[in-house]
């Protein structure tokens with residue numbers, strides 16, 4: 016019986032970084048990466064740039080020729096249907112059995128599609144994969160109404176809306192709330208962003224959804240009926256209402272799961288030789304708090320750490336959750352939220368805002384301070400050095416006495432001054 | 439992560455890049471926006487996967503990645519467009535720093551400007567000092583000396599001390615009746631150009647050396663004509679938590695604008711060229727505009743402020759397209775104005791000297807202010823007569 020040293024399920028960001036880290040180990044260990052998506056590994060978080068026609072599929076491929084050509088790596092395009100911890104094996108869709116010494120589950124998530132009559136009709140798609148994106152582009156280019164509707168006004172929905180406009184179709188955006196991107200924006204920022212969408216011809220329907228998706232004689236989407244009773248013609252309906260984690264495999268294998276696969280700080284699951292990384296993980300830290308992090312950068316970092324701990328478990332490295340950082344760009348306005356950017360408990364919190372509009376950019380910054388530290392920021396417009404800010408917030412660095420808070424929020428402040436002040 | 443460079447450890451550019459680039463690599467979403475706006479050749483022939491892979495291995499970069507890194511002029515255009523805010527400029531700089539054999543143009547630049555220049559280079563330098571003695575005047579006494587006393591105000595021309603523009607800065611400061619010390623010469627180099635070449639260890643030596651000199655003088659404000667020196671001063675301020683305020687001459691002039699004459703610089707139309715360092719990287723795009731307004735107004739170029747176009751100095755002519763890019767920029771000026779004004783001495787030199795054949799008049803802010811002072815004085819003497 017052949018046993019593979021490291022088996023990775025999922026060649027997404029987490030699986031790829033894990034593979035890359037394992038490969039750097041100077042030895043003869045064998046690695047198998049299994050992914051049912053024939054296109055993997057690609058830059059999932061950049062699929063919108065394909066809709067914008069700014070990149071082609073070729074540029075989205077995240078691996079170089081040399082990566083999968085490496086003889087130590089074997090990539091299999093199959094679905095894993097079973098994990099069998101009792102004999103350290105996985106069973107693939109074609110019934111092949113692969114035995115592993117260590118297993119990494121990096122199965123990510125899938126788009127959640129709400130139950131709406133007609134959601135199975137051709138032309139109703141989420142955007143999670145490259146294949147989804149191809150279909151979205153096809154509809155945008157070939158549709159007769161030259162109009163698409165998007166359900167969900169979070170980051171993915173707004174990004175897809177802007178991308179489709181750039182591709183040349185009309186877009187209407189449906190938000191079930193009375194605001195946009197509530198996970199990131201406060202009311203002022205949402206107002207600025209809504210204005211940008213309006214200026215660019217996107218109609219936003221607030222507190223609205225679809226009661227029914229309508230099909231034409233070819234069984235393709237022809238329009239929707241909204242919850243407000245309006246009928247709107249369109250070529251495609253794209254669903255951006257969130258994601259769910261691919262935990263079934265782990266659950267059926269008897270691993271501990273809740274919303275994600277439960278792991279400790281070292282990304283180890285309830286089975287000691289099975290690790291998990293990326294969107295699929297629910298980390299339970301030393302204080303028994305649960306963390307779900309579905310972001311690109313952290314998925315890569317988790318892949319790296321999990322791989323290191325798979326190679327050498329004698330001195331495991333904890334995954335450092337760090338300060339939350341989410342971002343997007345709305346019509347050339349970079350938007351970043353970092354740390355506690357919308358603190359619920361305002362005791363001891365001092366908040367400064369900066370709100371200035373020029374002919375090209377609206378800069379809106381809101382920064383929260385507590386105990387002489389920056390605890391969070393929302394920035395819209397020109398970016399405010401997010402990489403440095405993330406470290407400052409994660410490491411809870413104090414503001415040195417020779418720097419005023421007012422200075423910190425001004426354009427052009429050097430965040431390095433806080434970063435290095437501790438030396 | 440960055441903790442290591444934050445705590446106790448001595449600052450080095452190498453460690454900083456290592457921490458801020460390699461550890462941040464996972465944040466790159468591969469959107470290719472950075473390469474779409476990157477102005478240098480080869481940026482279109484690359485994939486992000488290739489660039490990123492080069493960052494993960496320790497070997498010397500090869501082939502197209504190496505060529506691209508040498509083409510990179512460190513303009514920073516790639517940064518504002520990056521959705522996660524990744525520092526692609528520093529990533530490429532890190533790649534540059536792993537190059538072992540630099541092309542001759544890179545090496546020629548640092549021949550004199552290295553911590554311990556070879557004897558032959560020093561001889562050339564001595565000769566330069568001798569032949570320029572007359573032009574340097576008061577500056578002769580300060581070139582390369584460590585014998586500088588404490589001063590509240592320090593003018594730091596660095597290795598641009600031989601440049602006439604800096605002589606004008608001195609004249610303006612004297613006009614303003616300032617009491618100041620001057621620090622300059624090749625041994626007082628800020629090390630930023632070496633940093634931009636990827637010669638990080640060399641840059642470390644210069645940075646520390648410069649900090650030592652500054653600490654001795656203990657100034658409250660340091661004024662510089664050079665965008666690179668300015669960058670190094672800001673770095674020193676951050677790294678050593680120093681109290682001095684670094685100022686570009688432009689900022690300094692604006693602070694003293696009430697004491698400068700109200701004179702129209704020229705009847706010709708001025709096109710203002712933003713520099714990558716000052717306008718894009720440090721977002722100090724308002725200051726030069728206010729000063730230009732004071733001296734009679736200006737015209738905006740198509741690509742301005744943080745979207746400005748580079749002068750392409752810092753790829754040391756490794757990109758064969760440099761000349762064409764500069765021509766395009768000159769055309770942009772010609773489309774709206776008659777002369778170019780720049781607040782960066784490097785941009786100024788490039789457009790004036792390297793592109794002299796294009797028939798565009800180019801001025802530096804120091805020249806502009808100096809000229810206005812002369813106009814005022816001429817008016818005064820004419821009035822008196």
Ligand SMILES: Cc1cc2nc3c(=O)[nH]c(=O)nc-3n(C[C@H](O)[C@H](O)[C@H](O)COP(=O)(O)OP(=O)(O)OC[C@H]3O[C@@H](n4cnc5c(N)ncnc54)[C@H](O)[C@@H]3O)c2cc1C
Nearest residue numbers: 025027028029050051052060095122123293294309310311
């Ligand atoms: C359109 C879009 C835009 C986004 N933009 C951003 C952004 O700008 N910034 C950001 O931080 N995050 C963004 N995200 C989120 C980000 O992409 C994810 O956090 C990241 O991709 C997670 O990586 P992962 O490796 O954990 O999972 P995934 O990327 O989902 O990869 C999991 C892989 O596992 C495979 N797989 C699953 N189950 C099986 C099985 N049983 N057998 C075989 N293979 C299997 C899947 O095919 C998939 O390839 C975006 C997501 C989407 C969909």
Ligand code: SF4
Nearest residue numbers: 476510511513514516
């Ligand atoms: S700094 Fe300028 S030249 Fe270098 S990669 Fe970025 S955009 Fe290109």
Ligand code: SF4
Nearest residue numbers: 466467469470472520
């Ligand atoms: S713009 Fe930023 S995220 Fe996009 S490829 Fe360049 S570095 Fe990566």
